[in-house]
Amino acid sequence: SPVTGATGYKVYRDGTLAATVGGTSATVTGLAADTAYQFQVAAANTAGESAKSAAVTARTGKATDPGPGPAVPKHALTGYWQNFDNGATVQKLRDVQAQYDIIAVSFADSTATPGQIVFNLDPAVGYASVADFKADIAAKKAAGKSVIISVGGEKGNVTINSDASATAFANSAYALMQEYGFNGVDIDLEHGINSTYLVKALRQLSAKAGPSMVLTMAPQTIDMQSTGTEYFKTALAVKDILTVVNMQYYNSGSMLGCDGKVYSQGSVDFLTALACIQLKGGLDPSQVGLGVPASTRGAGSGYVSPQIVKNALDCLTRGTGCGTFKPDRTWPGLRGAMTWSTNWDATAGNAWSNAVGPHVHALP
Known part of the structure; x- marks a missing residue:
């Protein structure tokens, strides 16, 4: 949930700043396929930033993950x-x-x-x-x-x-x-x-x-x-x-x-x-x-x-x-x-x- 008084959020990937955003969602690009990453978020305002959140681990898809396929036509x-x-x-x-x-x-x-x-x-x-x-x-x-x-x-x-x-x-x-x-x-x-x-x-x-x-x-x-x-x-x-x-x-x-x-x-x-x-x-x-x-x-x-x-x-x-x-x-x-x-x-x-x-x- 948004933090009161925060003007933005900093997203860290494996301890390194990966993105700074004004809202409550972020997209991190440049990741390798089939690789685990740890993400943490800190709230920020003019006074500085909060302690980082607990780390969340996520693994990217394999390079050949099919993803959603095309829709089958009606006929x-x-x-x-x-x-x-x-x-x-x-x-x-x-x-x-x-x-x-x-x-x-x-x-x-x-x-x-x-x-x-x-x-x-x-x-x-x-x-x-x-x-x-x-x-x-x-x-x-x-x-x-x-x-x-x-x-x-x-x-x-x-x-x-x-x-x-x-x-x-x-x-x-x-x-x-x-x-x-x-x-x-x-x-x-x-x-x-x-x-x-x-x-x-x-x-x-x-x-x-x-x-x-x-x-x-x-x-x-x-x-x-x-x-x-x-x-x-x-x-x-x-x-x-x-x-x-x-x-x-x-x-x-x-x-x-x-x-x-x-x-x-x-x-x-x-x-x-x-x-x-x-x-x-x-x-x-x-x-x-x-x-x-x-x-x-x-x-x-x-x-x-x-x-x-x-x-x-x-x-x-x-x-x-x-x-x-x-x-x-x-x-x-x-x-x-x-x-x-x-x-x-x-x-x-x-x-x-x-x-x-x-x-x-x-x-x-």
């Missing part, structure tokens, strides 16, 4: 970026098409410690150094894009089924955010999840990373058939910190729509009737996205043309372009669409992002 395009070469066009992050608002780096790797993740930059991508990769993340974020680390895939399956593994996940994921500048995580676990402990892990991570953390999920169709599945329970339990669920409408058998009818891959109805389950099951429209392959080679099955994706987006947000399934209402706030992958998109001449990206960004 967003998500793309997975491949940290490996599987025959698709090899990209550096700087090459990722400008239409993508959220770039999910695929994938983190698991370790022998349950719940713990690490990231290993694949030499096949062609970076001269890890520093170059980090610089590309920073540049994408400066351009307003979110760059997040995806957890899952074949090699990165992580088991979070205890308090210890939940904490290990949160600590290691936050460490990757600090080291690389990722501003969130994507949950792409395909071997079953435990909602109780995954929710604990995500809550702990959110508490560390702050409110700007981007949290996405990419469940399979079977995972989102009802609110009783572990994935759907997880999504609802973290609804206050969840950015978007981009369900994978591919490599799937036939599924039930929200009208109880059976729909199969390849149609606009498959996209709209299954999204309807999430929209009516408690997720906010801004938390629902349509995940599809970028090319016929991007998935074993389920590729649909960009026109079908655009029709499904219009059906859900505007009530136009529907197939036989016509929802009884519209959800103009629908978040957008996702694709696997930015690399397969590039292989196909960017046909997917060139068509779907502008359409997503022009949604109501």
Whole structure:
């Protein structure tokens, strides 16, 4: 609290005068990263200054602390970026098409410690150094894009089924955010999840990373058939910190729509009737996205043309372009669409992002 009779305050850093201010707040610059400093304050007036306050220790952030990331736009395009070469066009992050608002780096790797993740930059991508990769993340974020680390895939399956593994996940994921500048995580676990402990892990991570953390999920169709599945329970339990669920409408058998009818891959109805389950099951429209392959080679099955994706987006947000399934209402706030992958998109001449990206960004 202000000291009566004081005309200003002197701020000392490690015993040395660092700033003199007239008010009750001060900004001290020129500090090194990841360094502890001691601060003391003395009240001053024309007669002199008071004894210094008790010392307060503060540590500056690491040089790569991500800080708040850019805000995700109202309608967003998500793309997975491949940290490996599987025959698709090899990209550096700087090459990722400008239409993508959220770039999910695929994938983190698991370790022998349950719940713990690490990231290993694949030499096949062609970076001269890890520093170059980090610089590309920073540049994408400066351009307003979110760059997040995806957890899952074949090699990165992580088991979070205890308090210890939940904490290990949160600590290691936050460490990757600090080291690389990722501003969130994507949950792409395909071997079953435990909602109780995954929710604990995500809550702990959110508490560390702050409110700007981007949290996405990419469940399979079977995972989102009802609110009783572990994935759907997880999504609802973290609804206050969840950015978007981009369900994978591919490599799937036939599924039930929200009208109880059976729909199969390849149609606009498959996209709209299954999204309807999430929209009516408690997720906010801004938390629902349509995940599809970028090319016929991007998935074993389920590729649909960009026109079908655009029709499904219009059906859900505007009530136009529907197939036989016509929802009884519209959800103009629908978040957008996702694709696997930015690399397969590039292989196909960017046909997917060139068509779907502008359409997503022009949604109501």
